Amino acid sequence: MERAELLAAVVAACPTAAVDAAPQLPEAKVPREAFRPLMERLKADPALAFDYPMSMTAVDWPEAGAITCVYHLASMAHGHKIVVKCDADRARPEVPTVSDLWRGCEWFEREVYDLFGVVFTDHPDLRRIMLTDDWVGYPLRKDYRDSRIAGKPY
Amino acid sequence: MTPAPLPLVPPPAFRLGAFLWKLVLTPGAALSGTVAPALRAALGPHLPPAGVEAVLALLCFVAMSGFVTVTALVLTLAERKVAAFFQNRKGPNRVGPWGLLQPIADVVKLLQKEDTVPRAADRPVFLLAPFMAMAATYMVLAVLPFDRGLAVTDLDLGVLYITAVSGLGVLSILMAGWASANKYSLLGGLRSAAQIVSYELSPALVVLSVVLFSGTLSVQGIVERQAAGWNLWAMGPMGVVGMLIYLTAGTAEINRAPFDLPEAESELTAGYHTEYSGMRFSMFQLAEFMNMFVVAALTATLFLGGWQPLGPLAALHIPGYLWFFGKSGAMVFVIMWFRWTFPRVRVDQLMTLEWKILLPLSFLNLIGVALWTALGMK
Amino acid sequence: MIPGISLGQVLALSAALFCVGLYGVVTRRNAVGVLMGLELMFNAANLNFVAFNGYLHPLALTGQTYVVFTITIAAAEATVGLALVVSMFRARRSVLLEHADLLKG
Amino acid sequence: MTLPALVFYACALGALVCALLVVSSRNVFHSALFLAGALASLAVVYLLLDAEFLAVVQLLIYVGAVIVLVIFAVMLTAKVGLSAAPQTNRLALPAGVGAAGLLVVLQRWLLATPWAQAQASAAADRDPLAAGSPNLQALGLSLFTRYVFPLEITALILFAALVGAVLIARKDRP
Amino acid sequence: MDSPAPNRAPQAKDALKTEEYFINMGPQHPSTHGVLRLVMRLDGETVLQVVPHLGYIHRSIERMCEWDVYPQLVHFTDRMDYLSAMSTNWAYVQVVEKALGLVVPERAEYIRVMVAELNRLSSHAMWFGAYCMDLGAASAFFYGFRERELVVDLFETLCGQRLTYNYMRIGGVSKDLTEDFAPRVRDICETFKRAVDEYERLVSGNVIFRQRTEGIGILSPEKAVGYGCGGPVLRGSGVRYDLRKDDPYSVYPRLKFDVPVGSRGDCFDRYRVRLEEMRQSVRILEQALEQLPGGAWMADVKAVRPAKGEYYARLETARGDMGVYFVSQGGTKPYRMKFRTACFSNLSCLPEISVGWKIADVVSILGSLDVVIPDIDR
């Protein structure tokens, strides 16, 4: 599916999505309520058939007070790719999980939880994955400071 | 100018070889069944019979300990060299010429290692396990027939004794595995025990078939019976099958690769001797190496005629113990060959192999040998 | 027969082993321990057979033949007994005999 | 004292001490090891009593096989092996007294019996089948001719034991 | 964990329930290939659950990337998948080049293809050795290393490093090929053609090897895709998906090669796919050598300041789908850098596909996934 078609389909599925065909990959930014239905649609709709979780991560935007979860999805059958974004409130970051749709997202989400502190609701096994269980803070947040590395990266 | 004709003096290497050959031949003739009677005769007038036997026993102990030490050193080096041969590399080559002194260096290293006992361990059992391992091995070594009349002792029930005593080694493994209070050790020990006991059966049945064929249980007697022809072919097709079963199951019984599950390092780190260090560990290792030699030697004894020469080669008058060591060495090489070429089998596959293939096969083999013998007796 | 040892002495050893085994059977709380006591008693009996054979009929093997059979029976007893212990452990999570009231219903 | 007598005393002592430890040790695993010791000592006694085949079979079956089975059973029920609780029940004292009493009675009785007389009249009833053959061959000759029937019965018993044991051990909750 | 039922091993059948217990495999364990810790819940030797614990060598590379300018970040990528560092280098420079809209000289593209394929060869050869080692075939380890050595030596002359190459640059490669590069690559191609055949002869047909790998750890195609697996793990499950063909980059469209796939998704299929990939890499190398153009090996790069925006690019490393995502605010340093590594996703399926198998099979399955721990932990 071409970019425009793809994004049209996304908008059809989720009218609140802000789509953008300009960047490198077609992109759709959805509010949190619409996020989960859209993802289900992306997986289930045979015309879209996004079955491959390419990547999933988050970006911290302290000024905007948001942590943006970024999902890169691909379709094996159609060969198209899409970026789905969903903002989480930085103060109380919560995003519904999609690990039941793409099992690979289970660990991706754990990593984001570990390093950004985003809670994925209904995630089956939300534990820290890289850091120890008693670690304090979320190292990939922009305001994270660690006394051991503070000020001096190396 | 023509070059001067070469002098007809054998090259030094040849002379050295001839000298060594003489050196080997001499004790062979002397030891073959003459040492013990001579000593008995010499000591008889001076000591009570028990004293004579005590002196002899002590001599046997010293000789056997020397033998064990030397064999272990040679086998460790051989193992590494064979491994290197199979792996496109040189193996030990720094200590001494061609790395020949490497085992000495190993021993020195092991001697200097700290001897740790885990806090949680069952201390007395933990400390005793290596003793048990070595004692069981020594008891088997006592009946190995190195040459005609050259064995520590020749029992009427020789091979049955071997079967019984080699089963004692399993106790040491269970002791070590239990006492270490370590999961890998316990799992390794249990696996090992199950494996050893399972693989005791088919060698026992193969030994039975040899006993049936030879009509004697004495190890020396079995070798004597093979003067006319080695059991390998004297027993017909059953000889070959029996030897293959014996060698396979023997390899499994001593926990060598590809059946080295008890110490499968990719699963259980080091199995039952995970917690052992230094000399205590090396005693297990030593017992394992000696067991490998014992299996090789018994294969040679039961099927390849032990110290008997190969028919037409009897005219060469090669001493029997050289035949024995040659055949055992060949079998040792085969066992090492197994180890360095095969992947490790999985534990349930291992059990399947014994209980569903080897055991029925060795029963059939036994029946075949019985028929063969009964038909041949007329 | 053993030179210097009378039949009575061998039988005394056997009797002592029997009593020790009996004590173990009666007192052990652990079912495996009880079975071990039983093994001791079996062996005391075997020793008797062998001793009588060795001392009184040294040229016949009747006693020894008997012992071959009793060893077999003992082995069978041990396997079944230990299987019972294992089964009991599964059912009760214990091998202590005071917990073995399966028949009390 | 002759050397065999000395060996006998040593083994008798070993067997007795091991047996006592079997019934008194708190750790069941240790008990099993002591049982192995006691049975191995008895094997030596068998040997002294001219029963060489039995001696080796004792090693083969008891020490090599039954003990392994016992140890496996201990490991299957391992927690018990660790408990610091006493391994004896409240019958310990009366049972001890009873066993000791029985022992005393037996010993008196045994030592009072005129064994020397019996030994003197020891039958020279040589087994015709075993004439001139070593121990094991003689046993083989008689087992597979005269005792064929008990032999096959034994096989059936082993069969039954195997079936029973496997069924019992595998059975899940009652 | 959802129901593991469809993937249960056939052996684990009836309900001989005993106490379950836990065993640690790792972090210091011979077969976890680094510091990975697997906590296994076992019933006997049957695995009921595997819980991987990661992060033992987490270095927070993603955060460190935020502190450095773009050209300085290449060396971080060396330290992720250190066994195919050329590909990880490339994955990073590729995305920055895309962000800059930089056209890389054709020669540089060909050089990149060649070093990446060489690196794939060395990585797979090493994997072959390590996997056989996991299965207990110690000798095969050295066969894999023998061939890998040629590649590593070549890289050493090319860029001075044997493992962490730091060879790629934004806009090209750091140095041109050496004089002897072409003949040595031809030599390597010939060697690998023979070597892969030798691997097949030595290992593929071995009964024990087949028993340890066939039907073990089956990963269905749907599962493989759902877990985001890539590379040989994905293709072993029968999904014909190779980024070199399906999401083409660089000059791969000009090169002819096949994408091998498995049929059942078991360990053996993953093994076969990797061996076949080595043959295909040789093909690619030969064609790339033929087509190698002259000219510059480095573009003229002025300043690396990608325009504000987000960029994602991926390529096929030896282990699978490596994606790099970064957010630029227009400066000289990335605002956020994310490496989506192949091993992270490939390992994530381990808990599911190892349930119901034996401990030994977990080793086999883990080995067949070919994980490099620093690549997971980053």
Place this chain on the structure above:
Amino acid sequence: MSLINLTAYGYAGFFFLAGIAFVVGGLAAAWVLRPSNPNPTKLDNYECGEVPIGSAWVQFHVGYYLIALVFVLFEVEVAFLFPFAGAFRLWADPWGPMAAAGVFIGILALADAWAWRKGALEWL
């Protein structure tokens, strides 16, 4: 006097002690040379660098026990067959004993077949 050669067995028994003496020798030599610096961490059980979870003396799977169980019965069978094999050549007419042994083996083969079918030979 003994019917059997006790001296021969004496050597065998002595070699049990000899094995122990050998280990004593080796350990004594090591005792002279080896260091001893225990510390609490060193004396911990090895569990791949982690603190062990629970005791190692957990209750094990019944599969091990079943294997040992079948083994004991076969070991008894082997013990019975040794006299048969030893005496085989002494029989003028071995067919009778062979039949006896055949029945004996046959019954136990049935037992084996039963155990096989019941899955007692399946590993864990």
